[in-house]
Amino acid sequence: DAGVIQSPRHEVTEMGQEVTLRCKPISGHDYLFWYRQTMMRGLELLIYFNNNVPIDDSGMPEDRFSAKMPNASFSTLKIQPSEPRDSAVYFCASSFTRGEQFFGPGTRLTVL
């Protein structure tokens, strides 16, 4: 199994630009999670989906952040417009109900 796949691994962009992060969960998993990791705040849950439906998006910091899961094998996290304080590592994780979440390698985002 390839594990959770995220792209890109690194993204450098300028303030105000739109950023799209992508995730392919492990095949057969029915939960997908987006986390953000910073030195100051640690690992924070942004949003999670069950069977492609958003369940809890209370961690999404602002309306500039949006996430979609059009099908069971793909999800995106979009930031528009991006700001320097959005710089962080963004992780996608998936699980099969029981709750053992498997994380992707992360996308390191730098907003200049």
Next chain:
Amino acid sequence: GQQLNQSPQSMFIQEGEDVSMNCTSSSIFNTWLWYKQDPGEGPVLLIALYKAGELTSNGRLTAQFGITRKDSFLNISASIPSDVGIYFCAGQLYAGNMLTFGGGTRLMVKP
């Protein structure tokens, strides 16, 4: 919301020493998980605990689910250089629910 306090924040030990770290919560969890994160990678699950009082081992790692369901600890015996990384505890209320993470313990091992 729920808070997980993980300690110590960092440890610098000699190779061969045993390591202990713990997490405490202000409220109960029904599942405790321990992850390790290597530089530039995502967290990797080490041990999962599903029952209060449960003691589980995975090689040199041993973790316990506290009786009160508000705490957990992780021990690493006879540390080796590849144990270096950041260890996170995580609590979960029920299967499929979000994870709440501790702040992490950064482990450094001196050969």
